[in-house]
Amino acid sequence: MKIVNSLKSLKDRHRENRVIRxxxxxYVINKTNRRFKARQG
Structure with missing residues (x-):
């Protein structure tokens, strides 16, 4: 899991990314492609 400042740029990298509080x-999570996981805050 990556910890990044801006999740908006990460969300646009895959069409199944979801931003969840x-x-x-x-958090950004992705059910199909697990390598897109990130956290902010």
Missing amino acids: RRGRI
């Missing part, structure tokens, strides 16, 4: 943190 959990416990005050923002």
Whole structure:
């Protein structure tokens, strides 16, 4: 999992990326391609 400043650029790299808020943190997850995982905050 990567920790990045801007998740918006990561979200556009794959069409199945989702931006999700959990416990005050923002995550990018992808069910089909697991290497697109990131966290912010």
